[in-house]
Structures are given as structure tokens and as C-alpha cells.
Amino acid sequence: MTTTADPRRSVPRTDQVLADPRLRAAAQRLGPDLVKQAVVAAQQRARSGELAPTEVADAAVASLPAQASSTRRVINATGVVLHTNLGRAPLSPAAVDALVDAAGYTDVEFDLADGSRARRGRGTLAALAAAVPAAEAVHVVNNGAAALVLATTALAAGREVVISRGELVEIGDGFRLTDLIESTGARLREVGTTNRTKLADYADAIGPDTGCILKVHPSNFRVEGFTSSVDVGALGGLGVPVVADLGSGLLTRETLLPDEPDADTALRAGADLVTGSGDKLLGGPQAGLLLGRTAVVERLRRHPLARALRVDKLTLAALEATLRGPRTPTWSALHADPDGLRTRCEALAAALEGVVAAEVVPSDGAVGGGGAPGLTLPGWAVALPPAYAAALRTGDPTVVARTERGRCLVDLRCVDPDDDGRLADAIRAVGTATAAPGQA
Numbered sequence: 001m002t003t004t005a006d007p008r009r010s011v012p013r014t015d016q017v018l019a020d021p022r023l024r025a026a027a028q029r030l031g032p033d034l035v036k037q038a039v040v041a042a043q044q045r046a047r048s049g050e051l052a053p054t055e056v057a058d059a060a061v062a063s064l065p066a067q068a069s070s071t072r073r074v075i076n077a078t079g080v081v082l083h084t085n086l087g088r089a090p091l092s093p094a095a096v097d098a099l100v101d102a103a104g105y106t107d108v109e110f111d112l113a114d115g116s117r118a119r120r121g122r123g124t125l126a127a128l129a130a131a132v133p134a135a136e137a138v139h140v141v142n143n144g145a146a147a148l149v150l151a152t153t154a155l156a157a158g159r160e161v162v163i164s165r166g167e168l169v170e171i172g173d174g175f176r177l178t179d180l181i182e183s184t185g186a187r188l189r190e191v192g193t194t195n196r197t198k199l200a201d202y203a204d205a206i207g208p209d210t211g212c213i214l215k216v217h218p219s220n221f222r223v224e225g226f227t228s229s230v231d232v233g234a235l236g237g238l239g240v241p242v243v244a245d246l247g248s249g250l251l252t253r254e255t256l257l258p259d260e261p262d263a264d265t266a267l268r269a270g271a272d273l274v275t276g277s278g279d280k281l282l283g284g285p286q287a288g289l290l291l292g293r294t295a296v297v298e299r300l301r302r303h304p305l306a307r308a309l310r311v312d313k314l315t316l317a318a319l320e321a322t323l324r325g326p327r328t329p330t331w332s333a334l335h336a337d338p339d340g341l342r343t344r345c346e347a348l349a350a351a352l353e354g355v356v357a358a359e360v361v362p363s364d365g366a367v368g369g370g371g372a373p374g375l376t377l378p379g380w381a382v383a384l385p386p387a388y389a390a391a392l393r394t395g396d397p398t399v400v401a402r403t404e405r406g407r408c409l410v411d412l413r414c415v416d417p418d419d420d421g422r423l424a425d426a427i428r429a430v431g432t433a434t435a436a437p438g439q440a
């Protein structure tokens with residue numbers, strides 16, 4: 001028998017380590033299981049001699065994630081404003097405050113004056129109605145696709161949805177609006193051709209089986225050349241409900257985006273119902289917007305499916321703040337002044353001097369989110385060696401840049417100017433950690 005101290009005996013017990021105030025605070029934030037796992041792993045390292053027994057608590061603290069959710073915040077340096085893979089619209093500070101406030105108990109469906117049940121999200125609905133006076137009534141569901149499903153179910157299940165062959169859209173990730181509509185039990189009645197559809201095509205298709213006419217904005221592609229289509233206004237005279245799917249959340253005309261339809265114009269032209277998306281051009285949370293005639297909107301609102309598409313209180317709060325609040329980050333990114341972007345890019349390149357060869361180059365941004373496909377948004381980017389793209393994606397802060405023509409382009413259009421400093425830090429961290437090719 002030897003008398004040498006067994007290091008395993010001096011490794012502190014789990015409950016001792018967990019008493020560390022930093023770990024107790026972390027358990028409140030991250031949940032007890034994650035913290036315990038971190039402690040057990042650190043004890044293991046101490047037993048194997050990798051750590052001194054006195055270092056167990058420090059090692060456990062160091063190995064903990066920063067937050068309870070695995071969702072990573074990223075700086076969007078792609079130049080694509082509504083990047084679906086990056087969560088589309090970043091919420092405005094007002095919308096973030098509103099959703100934090102709504103996280104506890106709220107009066108979302110309760111009348112504080114008389115203590116009775118109230119219309120869910122009535123403040124949000126009032127804000128939406130106020131933003132589009134041409135709408136007699138409004139309703140909100142989970143997303144644009146849900147709005148379309150609710151509309152076609154309530155108006156045309158077991159009947160026909162008349163739609164132009166030029167408007168059969170696949171919206172992304174393999175999802176097709178045609179499949180979505182047919183999944184409701186409505187039958188598609190396709191009219192016209194890919195490039196040309198006339199009023200007579202619609203008129204000939206309408207009969208006792210017609211549930212509604214659907215006009216879909218071909219948001220993510222363009223047909224050019226020998227084309228014709230029928231405006232919502234002309235379809236109003238055919239005696240059946242006309243539904244217009246905007247493919248965005250544009251509520252009123254936007255001069256920057258002349259080809260994007262908006263709710264106000266469509267309703268004034270005679271659409272009975274407009275469906276839209278809260279996190280596309282509106283710049284709010286994911287939501288489906290329904291605006292139109294009272295009788296149609298009420299029919300949708302009272303349909304049993306409406307309950308399955310009911311929108312969360314956090315969404316309602318963020319949407320109302322978006323509707324009432326100041327310009328959104330989405331608006332700012334779309335309207336960013338090219339000269340301002342260039343100045344910021346030059347400052348960023350200067351901050352990287354001695355770290356990496358950074359060149360300020362013209363860079364075309366895009367609306368994204370399947371919107372305004374023909375439109376480029378002129379701007380500027382800082383070009384870095386290509387190896388930076390992957391390193392920035394896994395760095396901290398996490399930056400998603402654009403790889404183009406063998407370069408890593410850091411486009412500042414969608415970067416909050418308050419984040420320019422953090423962005424420079426992230427690039428410098430990559431530059432000093434790696435001997436990336438092209439280093440200055």
C-alpha cells in the first residue's frame with residue numbers, strides 16, 4: 001500500500017462544485033442539467049489529471065454556453081435583406097421590447113375594464129386596420145402560407161380555385177403553393193398559359209363549382225417578353241371572391257419596389273381578400289396577414305381551422321409594435337444610402353489594416369425572401385480572402401458573409417451600424433488566429 005495521495009480523492013464532489021455562485025446563477029439561466037453535465041465533465045478531466053482539482057469549478061464555468069437556446073445570433077453580412085435561412089426580418093428595438101413585455105401574463109385575450117374575455121390581439125388588429133384603411137376587416141395567423149391555406153379552405157374546400165398558369169409558384173425548400181392549396185381539399189382550375197392569361201380565360205372557367213379566384217404574385221421569378229396577365233381590378237366583375245396573395249407584407253405602395261403589389265392598392269382595385277407575410281417586406285415577426293371585406297374575413301375567422309393557425313402573443317406584440325413603430329431595420333437596409341455604406345466599408349477596411357488585405361468593392365444587395373427577384377440594391381462590401389467566410393461563420397460574434405467570385409464579401413447593408421465595431425473585432429480575431437492566405 002502506498003501513501004501517495006490519490007488525485008481522485010481530492011476532486012471536489014458535485015454538490016460542492018454546484019454551490020459555486022457562478023454555477024448557481026448559470027443553473028437559473030441555463031437549467032440545472034446543462035450545468036451539472038459541465039461539472040461532471042470537469043470532474044472527469046480532473047480525475048484524468050488534465051486539470052488540478054481546484055480548477056474544476058472554473059473549467060465548468062468556462063465550458064458553459066452563453067445562453068439557454070442553441071440559436072446563435074449572427075451578423076448578416078450577405079447583403080440579402082430578407083434571408084430566409086437567417087430568420088428573415090430582424091425586429092426593430094420597439095418590437096423586441098414589445099415581445100419581451102408580452103412574455104409574461106398579458107391581457108392578450110382579456111378585458112381589464114370589465115374582467116371578461118376579449119378579442120384576442122385586438123390592439124394588433126386595430127394597428128393593422130389603421131395601416132390599411134381600405135381593409136374593412138383584418139385577421140392575423142401564423143404565416144403567409146397559413147393565411148393562404150385558411151383562405152382557400154374557407155372559400156373553396158371541395159370546390160375550385162381558379163388560378164393562372166403563370167402564377168403556380170414554388171416558394172422555397174420544395175414547397176409549392178399548388179400543393180398547399182390542394183392539401184385543403186380545394187381543386188385547382190388552371191387557366192391561361194405560363195406567359196399569357198386573359199380575362200376571358202378566367203371568365204370561361206367560372207361556374208357553380210368556383211370557390212374563388214386566386215391571384216398569386218410571382219414573387220421569386222419573372223416572366224419577360226410576350227406576356228399578359230389580368231389585374232385584380234378586372235377580376236372583380238366576375239361575381240366570385242377574388243383573393244390576392246401578395247407574397248410579402250407590403251401594406252402600401254413602395255416606390256423603391258415598383259413591381260411589388262401592396263395590400264392597399266389590391267383592395268382599392270377590388271380584391272375581396274389579400275393575404276400577406278409579416279416577416280417579408282413589412283419587416284416584422286413571422287405572421288400571416290389577412291385583409292379584406294368584413295364578410296370574407298369573418299368567414300375565415302370563424303372557420304375551425306383558424307384555431308389551429310392562431311398566432312402567439314409574442315408575435316401579436318411584436319407585430320403591433322412593428323405596425324405602429326418607427327422605420328424597421330428591414331426598411332433601413334432596403335433604403336441604405338450607397339455613399340453611407342461605402343464610408344462604413346472604408347472605416348472597416350481601415351480598422352483591418354495590418355491584419356488582412358481588405359478591399360472596398362461595389363456589391364449588389366438583394367431583397368431576398370423570394371421578393372423582387374429582378375431588383376439589385378447597389379451598395380458596397382469589404383472583400384476578404386475566401387478562407388474568411390468559413391472562419392467568420394464559426395467565430396464569435398458569428399458573421400455570415402457572401403462568397404462571390406472567389407472572395408469573401410462582407411456587405412454592410414444589413415449590418416446594424418452599432419455592430420460595425422463587433423464585426424471588425426470578429427474579422428480581426430480570424431486574422432490573428434489563422435495565417436489566412438492574403439494576409440497583409
Ligand SMILES: *Cc1c(COP(=O)(O)O)cnc(C)c1O
Binds near residue numbers: 146288
Ligand atoms: C413567401 C410567400 C408565401 C408564404 O409566406 P410565408 O410567410 O413565408 O409563409 C406565400 N405566397 C407567396 C407568393 C410568397 O412569396
